[in-house]
Amino acid sequence: MELRVSDLAVGRGGVPVLAGLSFALSAGTALVLRGPNGSGKTTLLRTVAGLQEPMAGTVAGAEDRIAYAAHADGLKAALSVAENLQFWAAVFGQSDIATALAAFDLAGLVDRPAGQLSAGQKRRLGLARLMVTQRPVWVLDEPTVSLDAASVALFAQAVRAHLAAGGSALMATHIELGVEGQVLDVTPYRTQALDVPMADEAFL
């Protein structure tokens, strides 16, 4: 089953930022979104993840298949690395966290409270969360922020393994990951901010 986005328009606070987007993401493929800061990549990813309604168009094949990772990792400083992962595994009805810990080189940190991790280690833990969800479509917003070169390589390896296992990934990133995939530049789809068809949406 593929994720299919057709003629999608997305907006922030009732103001459309991107319109007329169409793409399909089939099993085993990756799609990288590019575009300058503020071009609407995050809004697009939030819409695909189901956190906000599209202003027009449809997102098909996303229901209960998406693992979303945003700028914030949703980690609890008072819980250990293992407890953080176990919580998300339980939420998604899974129990295996060892694979994810190994894939992101976190095995030596399992008992460390997440609050004592460095920014890069936190990010790795946040990405490891994707693996424990066992969901097929990864929707990633700037996944490599604060990662060093070795960790980026670990992440690229995890994405490749995920794709090889039949998963797919939609990500917004500015760096070259070395993962096979199409690239979509969102710049041509930007809309003029003055064109506001649903102005009252801003007050909802």
Add this chain to the structure above:
Amino acid sequence: MRALLIRDLRLALRAGGGFGLGLAFFLIVVVLVPFSVGPQAALLTRIAPGVLWLGALLACLLSLDRMLAVDWEDGALDLLATSPLPLEGVLAVKAVAHWITTGLPLVVAAPALGVLLNLAPGGYGVLVLSLALGTPALSMIGAFGAALTVGIKRGGLLLSLLVLPLYVPTLIFGAEAARRGAEGLDPSTPLLFLAGITAGVLACMPFAAGAVLRVNLR
């Protein structure tokens, strides 16, 4: 959902303050009232049920704004919204966790603090019963208010104002039941009303809270 409840309770225990804050506030209110109104035992006996209920309500209000704000700030709320858990369930669990960390300690502590206010000897049972029936509604209404104001800077003020009128029926019937109990009258009518309000709140509020949170997360 059980995992979420366990996580929230664990966080409340570890981060400190979760269990203690509401209870400490309740204690302060109840300890200070005799100093402010004077040591007339008869007057204290008369106002004790109302003061205990008011103290419990304000203690409950104190910790509401952190119920969702923490998860909002670290991004966990977005991730929970994209998880298989229904948002209504997430909010109901949040309310349960809030009740266990705030409401339940208040219920347990109320009899001890009743002594400080010279509560009539016959009133303890009804006081505990009315608090046990009423505080779950306070937590659930609070979850609705928190969902409504999540993401707003300094949302605590707005939250208190929004939640205040919704708390009034619970306070009226809860304090009335406790008063009747303390005066040796039959408290069953206000207790039934209180139970009815709580049941209605528990049935409806998770859906209302889920709906407003969905709008807020956009």
